[in-house]
Amino acid sequence: MGVRVYNTLTRRKEDFVPLNPPRVLIYVCGITPYAKSHVGHARPSVFWDVVRRYLTYIGYSVTLVQNFTDIDDKIVKKSKETGLPPEQIAETNSRQYLESMRRLNVIPADAYPRATQYIDEIIRMTEALLAKGHAYVSGGDVYFRAASFPEYGKLSGKNVDQLLPGARVEVSEAKESPLDWALWKAVPDGEPGWNSPWGRGRPGWHIECSAMVTSILGPSIDMHGGGTELVFPHHENEIAQSEAFTGVKPYVRYWLHNEMLNLEGEKMSKSLGNVVALDELLAQYPPEGLRIYLLSAHRRKILEFSIELLESAVRGWERLRSTMERCYDFLRIPADTGVSNPDRLESARQKIRQTFFAAMDDDFNTALALSAVFDLVSALNSALTEDKGRAAGPEARRMFAEAYLDLLEFSGILGVLPDVWGAQREASARVRGEGFKDLVELLVRIREEARSRKDWGLADEIRRKLQENGVVIQDEPSGTRWSIR
RNA sequence: GGCGACAUAGCCAAGUGGCAAGGCAGGGGUCUGCAAAACCCUUAUCCCCGGUUCGAAUCCGGGUGUCGCCUCCA
Structure with missing residues (x-):
């Protein structure tokens, strides 16, 4: 037994072996807070929350960091449109996201670093990359030279030669190659910027994550997460920057990406505009229902979103909750009553335990784990229905209590533990x-x-x-x- | 044009060689003053065509369809 994870880098399931057990260092790409968060953002958040809970449960000591990329083109653009300072836009949306996380019962990350808090580190890293020949200055910009990193493309499986023809990469006279990307961008007066050896400017998109990961967690971390859309170019570039900078490989031992949420068959995304606001859903539906919905498919599968699907998950949650309340109430009545067929409950329970842990070990298969939870719900309800108040003795009662405690435990790992104590x-x-x-x-x-x-x-x-x-x-x-x- | 993923019941979805999980919805029943909840029973020739195998949803080949990445994105 042991946890196995599907690693985007190797495209295989591998045994999970952290660098320094029992420590596990995790970095999850957070949001760019230029607009309100939508349900899609909750998918990685809830998934990683379950990963953290499970790894902690089985004995690891988890450190999880999630960033906010609080300065980028979109935020600057939004600032111009609204007249609000970029910091305020970023802060408002970041807070709204964190408030939604709190409601979603997501255990807070150990740190929520902001890109703008790591400008010095970004500049230092850029200088080092220049010194090592991995980057070059062009105008007031600094670019990473993709060709200087031979393994470029290893994460996304892209062949650099085939990337060029017909590619939609930004063509710029400033760049040696279309594959190169900006580490530092010169900015005109009036736009937010910081002083640097190359003049006033701001960080490019990918460098902030490299800077935050290496300075907070170190040169080599255990798991890195984010949506599949980030595999290329964001994470590909992150690897190149970080490994070129630190000289340590691998930058990330296991890359775990989550698939998207679809709305009517299309990816939900801010740029397409087909988003459902997270805070509005949380105002109307119990967060546990939303968690059950989000966990109902494996993380590597596209999941269709609709209000109907969310509502069906909410009904499932209500059944889980009411079962727990019934069990709790049952165990409060005098101790000479118990279930009439404890052996059947006990054998069901053992099988369900096995399914649950095997599912979680197998690349965090929350959909299967959830099915085990509902199997236990059914088994407990059957036991309660059969009981009819017969006296069955303390042993039967103990078995019932064990099954009930399992239900609490599993629900706790999935973060959908109802409040059964009233x-x-x-x-x-x-x-x-x-x-x-x-x-x-x-x-x-x-x-x-x-x-x-x-x-x-x-x-x-x-x-x-x-x-x-x-x-x-x-x-x-x-x-x-x-x-x- | 390049790379990749997926196709399982009315809807969502697990399952990668041995009689097809689970949730929601539907039908029938039990319980019940009614209601609700719960329980029991019930609802699938696993996209198509070939192949490998004693045996395929699962492996291989071909086809069709949907989606994603290559541009900001969880």
């Missing part, structure tokens, strides 16, 4: 005012009494009024349960 119920009740809970419970008691008198009119009215106020009533053989939705 803290949320309590908190919601508090938000609605002291005594809210007492009032609800009083109404439930009154309704129980009405039901025993067969006063259905009153019982139904109480149920309806509570529902209007967000309290859902369910009559079960063992009594009436209520929960806040």
Whole structure:
């Protein structure tokens, strides 16, 4: 056993062996905060959050860094259009992204560095690349000489010779070759810029990640993530810059890329304009539902997005949540009751455990892991249904509790652990005012009494009024349960 | 033009040689004053055509279709 990951560089699944176990250093390409975040941005965030949770769970000590590229052409353009300073645009959108992450239950990265905080490092790196002959000055710009890095193209599988004909690369008189890219760009007065040995300018697009990775995490990291769209040229260029600069190979031991979200068959992207705002979704749907949706396909597969699909995932989450609440309530009743067929539950549980961990080990197959979670939901619900309150002894009860704890554990790894201890119920009740809970419970008691008198009119009215106020009533053989939705 | 990925039920999706996971939706049933939830049963000739094999969704060849990257992008 052990984790295996599909590495974009080798195009194979490989055993995951970190450089200095148990430490695992991870860098994930974050957003360019020139506009609001959309659902697509949540895919890598949630995926890497699960990776971090799982690796931590199995004993690794994870350091995860995610950047903001807070200065680039788009931000400058936006600044010109709106008249707002670029820092403000970047900061507003970065904060909005982080707020969405918080709502999505994403464990905060150990650092969220900004490109503009690493200008000195970028300049130093550029100077070093010049000194080593990997870069050249042209006008006030500095370019990386792709031809100076023989392995250029190794990540994306591009053949440099075939890249040129018909290529859509930017043709510029300033560049020796169309494949070269800017490390530093001269900027006209009035645009944001920093002083440098080559005059006032700002960093090119790819160098900031190399600078942040090497200065924060070192010359060689364990995993690097980002969307497939970044494989070329962004990550290809990052490898060239970083390995040329540090002389250390490999810059990244395992490259893990996530596929895109599609909207009506087309890639969701800001440039196409077919985006669904992340904060708006989170305002309307439970974040756990969104996580379940995002984890429902393997990260290397394109996933179709629609409100209907999100809503179906939300319904799945509601089932998971209500199962946990039922299990919790069940375990609170006196200890001489237990499930009537514990052996069946136990054998299901063992099989499900095996599936879950094998799935996570196999390139973080969250879709399969999620299916194991739902299998456990079904097994627990079956056990609860069969029970009928029979006394089955402490052993049966213990087995039930074990299965329930597994469900909590798996949900925790996937970051969709519902609040089963009622803290949320309590908190919601508090938000609605002291005594809210007492009032609800009083109404439930009154309704129980009405039901025993067969006063259905009153019982139904109480149920309806509570529902209007967000309290859902369910009559079960063992009594009436209520929960806040 | 170059490189690459994908095609599995109504929708989403896992599965890379041994009787086709899971979610949502649908149908039937149990429970129930009603409702809700839950449970049980039920819904697939795995894009097409060849080949390899005792055996193929899975491997090989060909075809068709969809998408991505090569330009900013998670």
